[in-house]
Amino acid sequence: MKRAKKKVFTDFMTQRGLKSTKQRDLILDAFLSSDRHLSIEELYLKIRAKHPNIGYATVYRTLKLFAEAGIAREMQFGDGQTRYEHVGEGEHHDHLVCTRCGSIEEFENETIEQLQTEVAASRGFLIERHRLELYGLCGNCRK
Amino acid sequence: MKRAKKKVFTDFMTQRGLKSTKQRDLILDAFLSSDRHLSIEELYLKIRAKHPNIGYATVYRTLKLFAEAGIAREMQFGDGQTRYEHVGEGEHHDHLVCTRCGSIEEFENETIEQLQTEVAASRGFLIERHRLELYGLCGNCRK
DNA sequence: CTCCAGTTGAAAGTGGATGTCATAATAACG
DNA sequence: CGTTATTATGACATCCACTTTCAACTGGAG
Ligand SMILES: [Mn+2]
Ligand SMILES: [Mn+2]
Ligand SMILES: [Zn+2]
Ligand SMILES: [Zn+2]
Numbered sequence: 001m002k003r004a005k006k007k008v009f010t011d012f013m014t015q016r017g018l019k020s021t022k023q024r025d026l027i028l029d030a031f032l033s034s035d036r037h038l039s040i041e042e043l044y045l046k047i048r049a050k051h052p053n054i055g056y057a058t059v060y061r062t063l064k065l066f067a068e069a070g071i072a073r074e075m076q077f078g079d080g081q082t083r084y085e086h087v088g089e090g091e092h093h094d095h096l097v098c099t100r101c102g103s104i105e106e107f108e109n110e111t112i113e114q115l116q117t118e119v120a121a122s123r124g125f126l127i128e129r130h131r132l133e134l135y136g137l138c139g140n141c142r143k
Numbered sequence: 144m145k146r147a148k149k150k151v152f153t154d155f156m157t158q159r160g161l162k163s164t165k166q167r168d169l170i171l172d173a174f175l176s177s178d179r180h181l182s183i184e185e186l187y188l189k190i191r192a193k194h195p196n197i198g199y200a201t202v203y204r205t206l207k208l209f210a211e212a213g214i215a216r217e218m219q220f221g222d223g224q225t226r227y228e229h230v231g232e233g234e235h236h237d238h239l240v241c242t243r244c245g246s247i248e249e250f251e252n253e254t255i256e257q258l259q260t261e262v263a264a265s266r267g268f269l270i271e272r273h274r275l276e277l278y279g280l281c282g283n284c285r286k
Numbered sequence: 287c288t289c290c291a292g293t294t295g296a297a298a299g300t301g302g303a304t305g306t307c308a309t310a311a312t313a314a315c316g
Numbered sequence: 317c318g319t320t321a322t323t324a325t326g327a328c329a330t331c332c333a334c335t336t337t338c339a340a341c342t343g344g345a346g
Contacts, residue, residue, distance in 0.1 A: 019292055019343050040334080055295035060334075076221055080303095080333070096268050105266060112258050116277055119250050124282030125239050132275045134259055139267030162312050162323055184302085198326035203303075223302070 001088065002032045005071045008089075012069035026051060027062045031072065032086065037104050039081040077104070077133065094131075098138035105138065144231065145175045148214045151232075155212035169194060170205040174215065175229065180247045182224040220247070220276065237274075241281035248281065 009028060013020065030047045031038075038046075044059040063084050066072035073087045077097055094112075096105040112132065120127045152171060156163065173190045174181075181189075187202040206227050209215035216230045220240055237255075239248040255275070263270045 017292085021293065021343075023294070053295080057296080057335080058294060061293090076219065078219055082334080096263060096266065098268075099271060105268070107262050107266070109258060109262055112255055112262075115252060115255050115258075116275075119252055119255075120239060120277055120279065123239065123248060123250070124285065125241075125248070125277065126280045126285055127277050128242060128279040130275070130277045132259075132273070134263055134268065134270050134273045136263065136271040137269045142267065142269055160323085164311075164324060166325070182302095196326080200304085200327080201325055204324090225303080 005032060005086070005088070008071050009066065009069045012065075018065075023054060023058050024062055024065075026054065027059055028066070031063070031066065031084070036085045036106075037075070037083045038085075039083050041081065043084075075131075094133065096134045096136070096138070098141055099135050100137055100141040103138050103140075148175060148229070148231075151214055152209065152212050155208075161208075166197060166201050167205055167208075169197065170202055171209070174206070174209065174227070179228045179249075180218070180226045182226050184224065186227075237276065239277045239279070239281070241284055242278050243280055243284040246281050246283075 006028065010020075012018075013024075026047060027043070030043060034043065034046065040056070040060050040063060043063070044054070044056050047054050047059065063072060063074075066084065067074050070089070071087065072084045075083050075085060077083065077095075079102075092113075093106040093108045096107060098104070116130055117127065149171065153163075155161075156167075169190060170186070173186060177186065177189065183199070183203050183206060186206070187197070187199050190197050190202065206215060206217075209227065210217050213232070214230065215227045218226050218228060220226065220238075222245075235256075236249040236251045239250060241247070259273060260270065
């Protein structure tokens with residue numbers, strides 16, 4: 001699946017006339033092999049540890065490209081930092097965010113999605129995307 | 144209900160040893176008699192039209208007070224601006240946000256709320272609050 | 287190998303939120 | 317009522333997370 005995403009990104013770049021560079025390769029590897037939901041700064045620092053010459057702006061721009069290519073999703077959990085997470089073709093999930101330790105769990109619930117569609121339909125609203133986040137204490141932090 | 148919220152705020156101020164000022168009265172009136180979901184800037188400009196001496200910082204600080212007092216809720220719809228909406232005791236609702244005209248509709252769905260609780264429970268997660276936003280085209284903008 | 291369009295990193299710019307501080311207003315007290 | 321301690325206000329400064337700019341630097345087509 002890392003392979004698949006790399007191909008998606010390569011195709012995207014070709015189709016847009018963008019170039020392959022070692023920075024982009026680095027950033028893609030770091031992104032794909034990292035925890036989900038990292039901020040730009042976090043990914044930047046991680047890469048910078050081994051490649052001190054990388055620029056913040058390059059990481060920033062490359063993550064935007066990932067999002068455009070469809071292999072990353074930009075998100076906001078209200079902590080003032082934009083985060084990026086991996087996404088696969090047609091995948092979707094929502095989040096449980098721990099307000100104490102900051103951990104993020106994912107979940108899917110088809111019934112909720114269905115109800116959302118119904119709510120929207122009943123008002124003539126057409127959903128393009130949605131966002132559902134449950135904030136609270138994770139199992140560990142409740143103890 | 145405007146009356147009720149004013150009382151809640153007055154009590155809050157008394158209990159915290161805060162002073163009553165004409166600015167706070169102005170801002171509370173403007174807030175309570177305005178559209179829901181305004182940004183600080185929007186409310187500031189609205190008040191400033193009739194009271195040119197009001198300061199942005201005062202509006203900013205007063206809205207924070209409203210939130211602390213429990214008569215306003217701070218929210219983010221991803222457009223880079225913090226918005227405040229009216230909230231009543233024990234009230235809750237979620238949002239439909241039009242990505243074209245920016246209008247915001249509200250809805251409640253008890254079944255969805257129930258399912259959220261179940262999802263959380265099945266993972267040992269304790270929900271403190273949540274956020275559900277459906278983005279897309281409103282009835283008007285679909286035409 | 288050449289050459290040009292695309293890329294990079296440092297640095298400057300943005301915009302909204304938040305902090306600072308001298309001045310002004312509130313309200314308790316004598 | 318005046319006095320006085322406390323809190324509030326508004327102009328301005330600062331912060332911070334991006335976002336843009338630009339001169340130097342590739343990648344890769346031809
Ligand atoms: Mn996720
Ligand atoms: Mn609302
Ligand atoms: Zn936790
Ligand atoms: Zn609309």
